Amino acid sequence: MKLLLDFFPIILFFIAFKFAGIYVATAVAIVATIAQIAWLRYSRGKVEPMQWISLGIIVLFGGATIISQNETFIKWKPTVLYWLMAATLASGQLFFRKNLLKSLMGAQLELPDNAWRVMNWSWIGFFTLMGIINLWVAYNFDTDTWVNFKLFGGLGLMAVFVVGQALYLGRYMKSDESPKQP
Template sequence: MKFFFDLFPVILFFITFKFYDIFIATAVAIVAAIAQIGWLWFRQHQIEKLMWVNMVIIVIFGGATLLVQDETFIKWKPTVMYWLIASVLLVSSLLLRKNLIELMLEKQMILPVAVWNMLNLSWIVFFLFMGGINLYVAFSFSADTWVTFKLFGATGIMLVFIFLQVLILGTYLKQVSERILTTNEQNNLIEKIDNKTGKKQ
């Protein structure tokens, strides 16, 4: 349910564009993003920082689109968002020595530092890629194609990437569990041998 709620402005943008044009769709997306924040504040009094950032970016770039009647700004919006996230992950890792992916997921799983670093790097590369592919589609194809890609293409790529991450981590965690189980079995066997030896003595 949260997944569709997060996509609420994008879904409305897509539907409105299909019936009207990109400028009305942009206005609707701005209102939807603000309404989304308002609803969360009313229900939870707590809003994720990423959602605040998304709203600010869509207001700025969407507002510029409406002000000068140029769709270039709204087409840049996803790329700015993707590259901003990638930059934050990279700067936090290099300068602040903080792995933000680890901070978000450490309660769900325990991984070695090397694996956390690999996971963080993979997300940085992914968001850089997403920013680039958004620009390619936005300025190489029609607005209709870009709007469709924005909802279905970008979301699909994101889901595939997350699925692959889960598969890789799942395999790793399974291997770790098997190694721990084998070690425990060996320790139990050693204890049994020691106990028997002790009894014979």
């Protein structure tokens, strides 16, 4: 259910684009993101800071797209979000000497500091690369291709990256099974 809620605005954006075009899809994404945040606030009483930032970015870039009737703004939105996440993780590591991934996930994963550092830098690299790829697709292909990439390509690359992370982290996972004694 949480996964569906997380992708709710993207899925509605995709469907609206296929039936009504980029400007209607952009308006739908704005409304869906506002509804998503409202639901999270109502059901959990709390909204994560990154979700508030994402809302601000979709309202800003989506609003600019609708007002100017220029789809370039909405095409920049994923890149800005990816680069903001990369910059946040990098700033935490470089300026504050704090691994923000470890702060967020340390209760769920027990890893050596080196593994946390590798994971943090790999996410920084991934988000940076995703921002570049988004712009490359946005400026080298038509809007329909960009929308398809945004949903299927972006999610596919994320899935491949997460599987790669899981394989890397697997070497640090402790087995719950104790060796059997003869």
